[in-house]
Amino acid sequence: MSEIxxxxxxxxxxxxxxxxxxxxxxxxxTGPRCTQRGAQQLWKTLRRHLLEHDRIExxxxxxxxxxxxxxxxNLGPIVTVYPERCWYGVRSNDEVRRLVEGHLVGGEVVADLLIKART
Ligand code: FES
Structure with missing residues (x-):
């Protein structure tokens, strides 16, 4: 960042x-309710898994x-994925891993993590 x-x-x-x-x-x-449910830790997990799969930018x-x-x-932490317009609720590092490997690497919607499946 020396060119700033x-x-x-x-x-x-x-x-x-x-x-x-x-x-x-x-x-x-990372709004207030999702943060209370651990969104900051899940952010680190999400980013780490994406980097392991060389999927960041x-x-x-x-x-x-x-x-x-x-x-x-109430269904968070919320993760939305576009262009598919998928709305996920993820509550653990394991669910983040499944989202990364299933949808963001594998290209398949992870149906049981969709918030519609949790309402
Ligand atoms: S704080 Fe409202 S959806 Fe995350």
Whole structure:
């Protein structure tokens, strides 16, 4: 990050002028209720598993983004996956691993983790 410059009071870097490579955009909620249910730890697990599979910001990989509340707090922590528009509730490191290996690497929806399956 040595190329960071401040222009008109805003930090800039050449890498911040393009959309990172990805096939799927994944949003993990780190809003207040999901955080109470362990979203910060699950974020680390999600990122680590994606890195192990070389799936972070690669052409076939994932652009991973933390969000504030996505609204179905009671079913969280919430992970949404696009372009498939899948809404998942994940509550353990094992469920994160299944999501990564099943959907984000294997390309198959993990049906029992969809929030519809938990309502
Ligand atoms: S805090 Fe995560 S869905 Fe509301």
């Amino acid at each position: 410059k401040t222009v008109d009071g805003v930090d800039t870097h050449p890498d911040w002028s393009h959309v990172p490579e990805h096939a799927r955009h994944v949003f993990l909620c 690669t052409p076939g990989g994932v652009l991973l983004t933390r969000t504030h509340c996505q609204f179905p707090c």
